[in-house]
Amino acid sequence: MTPGSLSAPGTVNSALFDSATVGALTVPNRIVMAPMTRSRAASDGTPSALMSTYYAQRASAGLIIAEGAHPTAAGRLGPGVPGLHSDAHRRGWSRVADAVHDAGGRIFVQLMHAGRLAHPSFLPDGVYPVAPSAIAARAEVYTADGRRLAVRPQQLTGAQTLTIVEDFARSAERAMAAGLDGVEIHAANGYLLHQFLAENTNLRTDNWGGTSEGRIRLTVEVVRAVAAAIGPHRVGLRISAGNRFGDVIDHDPHTTYTSLVQELAQEELAYLHLVEAGNADLDDRIRALWPSALVVSPTLSRPDDVTKVGAADAWLRRGADLIAFGRGFLANPDFVERIRRGAPLNAPEPIGIYGGDHRGYTDYPTLEQAHTVRT
Template identity: 50%
Template sequence: MLNALWTPTTLGDITLPHRLVMAPMTRDRSTPEGVPTEMNAEYYAQRASHALVITEGTQPSPDGQGYLLTPGLHSAEQTAGWRKVTDAVHTADGRIVVQLMHVGRIAHPDNTPHGRQPVAPSAVRPAGTMFTASGPREMPTPRALTTAEVTATVDDFRRAAAAAMDAGADGVEIHGANGYLVHQFLAGNTNQRTDRYGGSPENRIRFAVEVAAAVADEIGAGRTGIRLSPANTYNDIQESDTHQLYPALVRALAPLGLGYLHLVHFGDEELLDTLRGLWPTALVLNRAGADLPARAQDIADGRADAVSVGTLALANPDLVERVRSGAPLNTPDPTTFYGGGAAGYTDYPTHSG
């Protein structure tokens, strides 16, 4: 069944040699100014044999940052840093898209150079704590964006997408999942607005659709993807109308002709089938916790055009070669997932040496 992974395909304007994609994963190893480094370039180049490399979440503006040492795409220095990464991946014959992620309320001022209060659809404090340089801190109540600021944030995504292309990326993925800003507009507990961005599902999906339209207009729909995670409760998200909300969102996104939808799936097969039927272009599926044969079965059965993997790619820079040859896999080390140096980042061994 793994043979289903190895046929070529396309995600919009991006041609893939096979169907095993590297999922985006925050690694917290950029400079304090959000500039990717030579070590980041090495990390991504090591994994260039994946059909497509999707980068870690990258803030489109200073207010989009919430974690320590995450990269941005809103300054010339950051764009130059990303150019090192894309050049390294392309030299290794890979393809790379930059994921644009605005964290919204999942932030702490201590983790940002500007130290400002986080922004969000509404002033609703998230449960839990945020890791900072001085240890875990309770996340503060965010400031609600004004209607004009929402429009300005859409423009931030547009400018960051243009910067990604200037940096040599093959495309951009919009992070609309996992409880970050786009997802916060979708969910009822985080979006309590009374303007055109709040209330009905049609209003709550508006920000996601406007961001996708702006990015597609800037860099081309065929080089634009979006990641969604229906029913994901991560980062204190509560959805009460998932089966109404996500079909409405996918129907609204479909006319844009985006290159792909990247869906994080938690087991609602009925919803997956519904969204697959509504989506007109390629679908990349991340079936949380599933093994590779199950993921390959999704391709064979037509549920997905490609599948993405996270920690498997993190721990196995040569995952594609290992899976093809039946070689054993490295075990990921969770203690090195976030922050640090080369250990647990660029020093995972390849099977050949």
């Protein structure tokens, strides 16, 4: 592939290239590859050999957080999305972990249950999307036949909700058996745990809802169960206070997320991953309350600013420990070296963003490869 290019990212805060401690890991720089769905798993959710190549190419990141893997069949987000609830899945992730480690990298995997953003068209027979309450998202979901309206989910019973907690814990154990360095629990961006956190998606009156304490309960129980299963130093949590992705609305995110962070602050987790959502006062409050590493995924200052350089510098001054970059890693396997040098970036091609073969996935050139072609 000969991709287009983006302008050089400009001056970068040198602190990005300092080492940092993340749980049990010492990482060589503060640049995190954010989890991004790429839909290259086999039809049964087993990670493919192509995924091993893709992540190994990006092993220079201080930490890779691999794309969301569903901890149970009902939690699948779409075709080609990987799972982590079978022995086949574990073996596939083991190949990914080995490839990244052989390239000198470190990799967590994100555990993500889609909840009401799953769709019956790609779930196994007899399995249906579930949620805290039987309310359909006013959103479209990606299926093999293109985008379709989300369906009305089934409301989880109390017993089924407890099973979800166990599903996350067993999936985390498989991640460790696969040789991955840890897991990130996804409680953001409109998926199941976020659905429990938010007022418009959680109308329950039992102890899984009703109050902010009830709405945070599932996330708290999942985090504690996973930490007990694999050790808290191997566990991260992702939140997006105020983010409305997937038709999720919390009218008082300050109360919800202050309660959540205070409840989990003593768990000694590896990190908290904050997706910036435009509430600076709340973001600063979360930083003040959280005692261990804070990973921040900043908003883009411009639509074409895939490096987030200005936002990264600002967040390092505000107390972030690591900065998560997403789009910059899509087309730049050597993204870390490019921003270190202030070098131009490959621009992502539309082909291959979600699903497909190696095109738009593992065929982007590094700086060295591009120089070789030119000379």
